[in-house]
Amino acid sequence: MKCLAFILLLVLTVPVSAQKVPGISGGRVVDLTYAFDASTVYWPTAEGFKLETDFEGVTDKGYFYSAYRYSAAEHGGTHLDSPVHFAKGKHTVDEIPLDQLIGPAVVVDVTKQCENNPDYQVSITDLQSWEKTNGKIATGTIVLLRTGFGKFYPDRKKYLGTDERGADAVPKLHFPGLDPEAARWLTENRSIKAIGLDTASIDRGQSTLFESHRILFDKNIPAFENVANLDQLPAKGFSVIALPMKIKGGSGGPLRIVAILNR
Amino acid sequence: MKCLAFILLLVLTVPVSAQKVPGISGGRVVDLTYAFDASTVYWPTAEGFKLETDFEGVTDKGYFYSAYRYSAAEHGGTHLDSPVHFAKGKHTVDEIPLDQLIGPAVVVDVTKQCENNPDYQVSITDLQSWEKTNGKIATGTIVLLRTGFGKFYPDRKKYLGTDERGADAVPKLHFPGLDPEAARWLTENRSIKAIGLDTASIDRGQSTLFESHRILFDKNIPAFENVANLDQLPAKGFSVIALPMKIKGGSGGPLRIVAILNR
Known part of the structure; x- marks a missing residue:
């Protein structure tokens, strides 16, 4: 019955906008994605996002034209961690079934716990x-885990705990994550499609062994990191x-993630 | 009434899979995206997709880890052309309203016309x-325009008309596109959200002035190119x-595009 209720809610929300289809009152689409630019937050050891100009201006044929080249490490900005990022032989980003990336979602709000x-x-x-409160x-x-750290993005010092770069900065990372015991509880007692949060990593900044990554990824459950809004x-x-760039063999990649709200 | 019928179809299709939600019979999700790898098709003058290894193997802490860096020109593989690609001041890829990228779609099949x-x-x-046949x-x-050229992908010689690279190869491009007159007719007589096709460009390979791009983009209608399946x-x-990578100021970028079919 709950499933049916969810579906009936969707009738009024997906994918029709109130403005465009007369007579149908639609839901709001929320972009959960940060844009990629020079300020995009990356791991202290990773190469950041770069956009280089191929051409921008009026061509000799008289029309305007612009085109650029992009480059970055896979794991920065709003991105998806593929299971193979920490689990050999598990899904690469192009292998994740689309069904795992589209579905009903919940927000577990731990803003208060993370505040101090x-x-x-x-x-x-x-x-x-x-x-x-909300049912199983x-x-x-x-x-989706809401730690409240999203409000600091892209201020690296507040969001990551340090704005330094390089390997020496890694021990200075301080931001919330998922307890490995909770990751294990989810994989053993619930059957979720994917997990995401509003920090740079599903393991907290002080993690050294990345156990939550390893526990989830071993079960082919991908993670969305630096999720906005x-x-x-x-x-x-x-x-x-949640649709990631389809990088063949990728351990992750840029993610465009949106929510469809009930009106 | 047609809108209502469309919505009712969606009840049974989005975003629930038949397997995962007992009692609900869901629709099939079709990936319309080619993976990015060394064979990804780019314009003869553009830099192709590269994936470089940051790390791949067992770390000194004893767990498996893999991570890569990616780079490419914006306009290759399955990608989105932003209006600003050919129209100054129009939407960059991060500015396109999500509502334009999610919606009911149609396929205009011109496979026979393109065969020879x-x-x-x-x-x-x-x-x-x-x-x-199908109504207004x-x-x-x-x-979505189906020229049938998708079956040649990624064989550049058949798909583009030439497998040569560089500026001298551009006049040798032969693949179908949208007639500028048809682009104008669409912008003046219909109100579409976006357009896409199964070739490398919304203007045909022999185009020199890219009029269809310019006509559509001037009206902030984006184009999806190299669409699969x-x-x-x-x-x-x-x-x-159709969710593109959110590149700040981008003239386009990698696109993950999917269809949700009626069961």
Whole structure:
């Protein structure tokens, strides 16, 4: 019955806009993606995003033309971590079934817990507490964790804990993530499609062994990182469409992720 | 009534899979995207896609890790042309409203017309003939042109007309596109969200002035190029979700485009 209710909500929301289709009142699409530019947040050791100009201006034939080249590390800005990023033989970014990237989604809000603790790890208790209010996390759900750190983006010092670069900066990273025990609880007790959050990594900044990555990715559950605008989403009752750049053999890549809200 | 019927079809298709949600029979998601790799088709003058390894193997901490860097010109593979690519001051790729990238779609099949004519231009007559069978192209439609050239991808010689590179190869390009007169007819008589096709450019290979680009882009109508798997779509009754990489100020970029079919 819950599934049916969700579907019926979608009738009024996807993919029709109120403006364009007379007589149908549509839902709002929320972009959960940061734009890629020189300020895009990358890991301290990674190469940032670059856009170089091939041409920009009026051609000798008299018309305007602009074209650029882009380059970056896979894991920066709003991006997807493929299971193969930390789990040998698991899905590369082009191999993730589209069905895992489109589906009903929920937001687990741990803003308060993170407010004075940039090293906070989202716990089993946080997930269970969400379920007490909102019902069990259904099979096929996309889980989004809202730590509140999105409000700092792209201020690296506040968002990452350090604005330094290079290997020496890595121990200075402080931002919340998912507790490996909670990652294990999700893989063993729930059947989610994917997980995402509003920090730079599904493991907290102080992680050294990236256990949550490894636990989730071993089960082919991808992660969305540096997800934007989670403060614009309700706890449940909306859907997520998360389409990564289809890089053959990629361990991840730029992600365009949107939510379709109930009106 | 047609809108309502379309919405009702979607009830059964978006975004729920038959497998994952018991009791609900869902629609099929079709990936209309080619993967990016060394064989990805680019314009003869453009730099191709490169994936470089940052790390791949077992770290000194004992777990597997892989990460890469990517680089390419914006306009290759399955990608989006932003209006600013040919129209000064019009939308950059990050500025295109999401509503224009999600919506009901149609396929205009001109496979037969292109079979023995790689210089074919999709005409007003082709569009009107589609409408005679299927009804008027509704406001807010995403129009996909199927020339049949998708079957040649990524064989550059067959797909582009030449596998040579550099400026001297450009006059040797032979593949179908949209007649500028048909582009004008669409902008003046219909109100479409976006247009796409299964060749490398919305103007045919033999175009020198790129009029269809300029006519469409001047009206802020983006184009999807090198779209895959159009042979798997019906003439109408499905939706398209086309999410480009959000490059700040980009004249285009990698596009992940999918169709949601009626079951």
